[in-house]
Amino acid sequence: MGYNQGLEATMKRVAIGLLMLCSAVALAQAPFTIVRPQDGARVREVVQIRFPIRSVPQGGFIGVTINGKFVEAVAPAALETDRERGHYIYRWDTKKLNVPDGEHTIELTLYQSPEGGSARILARSAVRVQVENEIKVPAEGIPLRYRWVPGRTYRYQVKGTVKEINEVQYSGLAPEETLIYDVSFRGELNVMDFRNNLGLISWTPMPPAIAITGSGQVETITSDRMIPVYQEVETTGRVLYQVSRGADAVQQDVFYVWTADLPLLPPRRYKPGDRWGATITLSNPLESGDPNEIGLKIPVAAHLERFEWEQGYKCAKIVYEFTGNLPRSINLGGVELDKPKSTIRRVVYFAYDIGQVIRVTTTLQLEGIARQEQFGGGFGTPSAPGAPAPPGFGGRGGVGADDEGGMRGPRGMRGPGIGGVGIPGAPGGGGAPRGGFRGGGVQTGARNIINRFVREVDMRLIGIF
Template sequence: MQRLFAVWFLLWVILTAEQASALTLLSPLPDQVVREYVKISIPIKELPPDFIASKDEAPDKGRPFLTLYIGEEGQENFVAAISGDAGIVKGDIVTFYWDSKAPYRDPKDPKVERYYKDGRYTLRVQLHDSFGKVMDSAEVSFLLRNKIPRSNPAPAVWLFNRLAYGESHTYRVRAFVQVFETVGVGKSSGIGLPILGGLGLTSDCKVSLRVEDVRPDGIYMLRLKMGEEGFVSSFGKRVRLFQPGEPTPELYRLVDKFGNVIKRNMFSRQAKYSITDILPVLPRFGVKEGDSWPSKCNLKVEGITDTIPLTGTSLLDSFEWQNGRECAKILSSWTGSSAIAIDNGRIRSTDSTINANAITYFAYKTGKLVRSEITLEFPAIILPGAGQLEGAEGAGVITQPYSELTSPVSPTVPEPMMEEPVGPYTGRRTSSYPTPSTAPSTEYGTGVEMSKKGVVQIRVVMQLEK
């Protein structure tokens, strides 16, 4: 009897010790209703001392980290790995944020982006040591509510841009490139896991939009101008889009209130420049959820692609919260024709057809674009050496986009401006891209037997900043 009691006592000690060591989630609370960016708070005392790095610590030192799993109970999907650097420390609490509207991928089908719908989910937070071993974990159930409740049946809404003379906004445009390897042959072929470390290729720039004139029937003359601090990078190696003191692209565009471009570049002096479309094409009639309309977009990813004309249809999917605003969520499906080559020509599209899908959040009450997410996809040939850095910093990382598969575009030579005053721009016209410091390498060969087939995805995010 005493032996049996001792066994039960030992088991109780083990269980209570495990419960005591479990992480404490201060947020979200059980059954809490959340939306958009979900706050995840943990007491610092429950994390290892080296979880948050000190200022003088070597950046490459391995440290503990967190992983987040979210899904229906027992079917949680991995959504993020978080280091202490991503946390916000306030007092004795560290806080992280999970974007509930960001896509996630199922390991069984990694190419397809999936999204969380409104409903009940379980959040599991795991604490790992610097070697990846799970040290502790915690779970909580919450209710996701991103959609805006509407009456049933709901009335139709009119979607159009509401702009005033002198009004100005800044949009941040970021692009992320990911490469997937094609596996299998023929009908059994499919898309494998990401390769080249996701390539680590990104583009980041800002576009300012100012209303210079308001004309009858809701027609606007907009001035679009690229910011000076734009860059492209690969594995942390940055190349500026524009050199210090160099005039950045600027043009004047005529559009109507529904986002249709009437004249893409009003002055011949800026004819050489092109800037991606910012405003979405909206329907000329009231729409309800499920209604669709023809749309188009001239997309340019600075430092990565030339302008790609895309056409297709858009559909009003639902009404959701985005950045604290009531928005119409618009889904678009487009196709276009363009030849794309990146990474010094070592990753090249094999088909001129480009497929694109977009999610647009439009604040319909104020008539403002809040956010747009566009994903381009195309088959590609991946030559040996792709994704490898060469030479000095910035060398061999980024080249100009080019429209022919056989050879890259030559660097643009600055030209003097015309003498006649045909537009408001007074600077010199220069290249919109940095001059590549290395030409496409030939040492890797170009034979098909030395290359891989893959699929390239370019995700472009346009976000209203002010």
């Protein structure tokens, strides 16, 4: 009896040891395979490609191939991780990459690169998926209407930048970009009431807002300098009335407001390819001034490009475009341009199931100063002075060049505050008065210096409450 009990105990210990050994092996290595999406899955927007963390050994990395074309190699440290499920996550953004709808093959290759050695393939895994970003609509189209549900709040993330771009034509040099202004904040659209087919809504920026100037100065705008704006709006998006009653109570000399320019949707059914005339408002994302003014409307051409998914919502993608001179001056982070030639492109994603805007991106390109400067020429003669700069900026020096392409002269620095107009060849707020010197060699003639300003604003829904 004692012998049998001892033998049984020994066998149990052996079994437990084998089980622990197998568990250790399993924890050390898992098969390399794409866990999600599954083969034949229907996907859209950003696709999470998941595979086991334990399948990647030390020194391993992943090669990504789409439809037989190598895309990139990524190290595990650059991937998202889901520790709870034990997955690495590679994100494939089908919309950003303009991936067409239809079947596509995703393949991941596991490589290992030992120290001092070349990379070798350890395993491969592939799945086929159906990309379905576009939404098929009935032949009669879909009606687009705003839905103003009392008590509902829509929270947005807003980011805006203004850049100055300078380019020497036919020089082969990359355009020079300079940040003028950068702002980011969150804001809430609150639906307060709905009656007689009219919605009473408010737009409220949420503190803090962070604004960065081109000189690197950072300004934090707090709640005591922010006030809500109230609007009475139709279900078509047309604003009948706008006011800010908090302005009288604000003790600050300068206060800031935020309102989104709601796209106007004529009351009818819409189909892909539909075109109509519309208007848009151009304003800074977060601005100071009279909040009771609705603002200047600019006529634009609108067309419904297609119906597609955006951030998990069924949306109408509407594009607004304009090319021509603006009817009045515009301020870009302290730079004032008088009726400039402009190109505007605004893309609106309108979620027709919930009757609200999901995302709006606006790109405004303004033609600033175009001038000619001499390249090449005699030795030792100062180049021509720069043209007048916009307010707040010093004038630019000329551009000197030798036969092989020379360097740009020193640039004037931003003046304090709004500043005055830069004087040709003179410093504006500390800028160097002249550009480079003409190089020796053969005269190569004048080239155009193209000066542009670009403003980009992105407003994206991040929550509904």
